[in-house]
Amino acid sequence: MKQGGTIEFTQRWDLNSDGYIDILISNEYGNAYIYWGSDSGYISSDMTIYNVTNGGDAETCDLDFDGFPELIITSCTGYRIRIYKGTVDGPDPNNYSDIPLYDWNEACCVADCNKEVDGIPVHLSGPWFVSFVTM
Numbered sequence: 001m002k003q004g005g006t007i008e009f010t011q012r013w014d015l016n017s018d019g020y021i022d023i024l025i026s027n028e029y030g031n032a033y034i035y036w037g038s039d040s041g042y043i044s045s046d047m048t049i050y051n052v053t054n055g056g057d058a059e060t061c062d063l064d065f066d067g068f069p070e071l072i073i074t075s076c077t078g079y080r081i082r083i084y085k086g087t088v089d090g091p092d093p094n095n096y097s098d099i100p101l102y103d104w105n106e107a108c109c110v111a112d113c114n115k116e117v118d119g120i121p122v123h124l125s126g127p128w129f130v131s132f133v134t135m
Contacts, residue, residue, distance in 0.1 A: 013060050015069060016090035026055035028076050034090065050093045052082050057108035062086065074108045081108075 015022045020037030027033070032050040035042045056074035063070045068086030075082065081099045084091035 013069070015060065015071070015086075016088070017068075022090070024058050024071070026052065026058050026073055028054055028056070031055065032058065032073055034071075036090070048090065048093055050082075050084060050091070052078075054078050059108045059110045060086075060091075061110040072108060072110060 013022055013024070014020060014037070015024075015034060016036065018037075020039070022037050023035045023042065025033045025035070030053075032052050032055045034048045034050070035044075036046045036048070038046065050071070050073065052073045052075060054076040056076045058071060058073045060069040060071055062068065063072075063083065064086075066086070068088060069091070070086045071084040071091035073082050073084075079101050081101065083097050083099065084093065085095040085097075086092075087095075
């Protein structure tokens with residue numbers, strides 16, 4: 001969410017495998033939030049806060065092949081990518097790794113760029129500089 005309330009990136013996934021779509025909001029001027037979906041919809045008390053100063057775009061991918069997707073959030077001004085460890089209950093807000101980058105980044109994409117070779121995803125980030133983080 002940009003200053004003034006403009007929504008730029010809003011992602012939707014089932015991050016805790018309960019059959020309901022969860023909504024992630026990454027705030028350029030604050031934290032990121034996951035609102036957990038349920039049979040009654042979304043309620044503000046059923047939310048997890050992820051401490052990412054100047055959050056940018058986000059993506060999910062099971063980077064360590066344990067069956068639980070990690071949450072990857074870029075930082076608009078933080079010169080890093082933050083990866084939250086996936087668990088059965090969703091990404092753990094207290095278990096993360098920071099990958100330092102040369103410059104700031106905002107866009108985020110995870111793809112298997114050399115699928116025929118190893119089947120291992122690669123994180124791509126931009127906008128001015130493209131950062132390749134191989135896993």
